[in-house]
Amino acid sequence: MRGAAPAGLKLGTAVGLGLGVGLGVGAAAPSRAESLDVPFITTPDHVTLAMLELAGVGRGDHLIDLGSGDGRIVITAARRFGATGLGVEIVPDLVELSRRHAVQAGVADRVQFRVQDLFDPALDADLARASVITLYLLPDVNLRLRPRLQALRPGTRIVSHDWDMGDWMPDRTRVVEVPEKAVGREKLSRLHLWTLR
Numbered sequence: 576m577r578g579a580a581p582a583g584l585k586l587g588t589a590v591g592l593g594l595g596v597g598l599g600v601g602a603a604a605p606s607r608a609e610s611l612d613v614p615f616i617t618t619p620d621h622v623t624l625a626m627l628e629l630a631g632v633g634r635g636d637h638l639i640d641l642g643s644g645d646g647r648i649v650i651t652a653a654r655r656f657g658a659t660g661l662g663v664e665i666v667p668d669l670v671e672l673s674r675r676h677a678v679q680a681g682v683a684d685r686v687q688f689r690v691q692d693l694f695d696p697a698l699d700a701d702l703a704r705a706s707v708i709t710l711y712l713l714p715d716v717n718l719r720l721r722p723r724l725q726a727l728r729p730g731t732r733i734v735s736h737d738w739d740m741g742d743w744m745p746d747r748t749r750v751v752e753v754p755e756k757a758v759g760r761e762k763l764s765r766l767h768l769w770t771l772r
């Protein structure tokens with residue numbers, strides 16, 4: 576992953592406070608980071624907003640972030656855009672942290688965070704209820720998820736930070752400058768949107 580961080584990245588080193596979510600205070604490092612399909616790297620606040628705007632998130636939407644990290648995308652969707660949400664994350668410490676952030680942000684009644692493998696087929700029932708799905712994963716993980724995502728109901732919007740879906744062309748792509756991006760020559764993020772038909 577471009578911008579990949581060391582597996583033992585201490586939570587809170589890459590957080591932004593601009594959205595008032597109060598992220599990254601006093602958290603422990605992920606205990607299972609070495610076995611993750613994707614390392615924990617946060618989407619910067621302004622990129623989070625751009626992803627939610629690209630998907631047109633609003634009241635009435637139910638958003639699922641697959642690999643939800645510290646919960647920022649789900650919490651921002653609820654706090655700034657009035658959506659409900661579910662974060663699915665395999666690292667228990669991150670789920671605990673996300674729940675605390677949701678309380679701090681005043682949206683604990685509208686969001687849930689669950690310790691679950693995003694490849695768990697039991698998740699399909701939740702995915703079927705979502706109107707927006709967000710991803711900040713890796714190219715091969717996106718491709719493994721692709722058949723499950725393509726089976727979702729028409730109108731479902733999928734937004735992926737940085738990585739595409741192979742030959743499944745996005746409906747829109749937005750490029751956002753990210754001067755603070757740690758790795759790679761391009762200091763930008765690509766955000767891809769697919770709307771199921």
Ligand SMILES: C[S@@+](CC[C@H](N)C(=O)[O-])C[C@H]1O[C@@H](n2cnc3c(N)ncnc32)[C@H](O)[C@@H]1O
Nearest residue numbers: 612613615616617618642643644665692693711
């Ligand atoms: C690049 S981070 C993105 C975090 C958050 N979505 C964001 O954009 O700020 C990817 C997240 O996926 C989680 N993850 C990796 N493999 C996973 C799996 N198999 N199931 C669920 N979560 C996973 C990692 O722990 C990490 O928090």
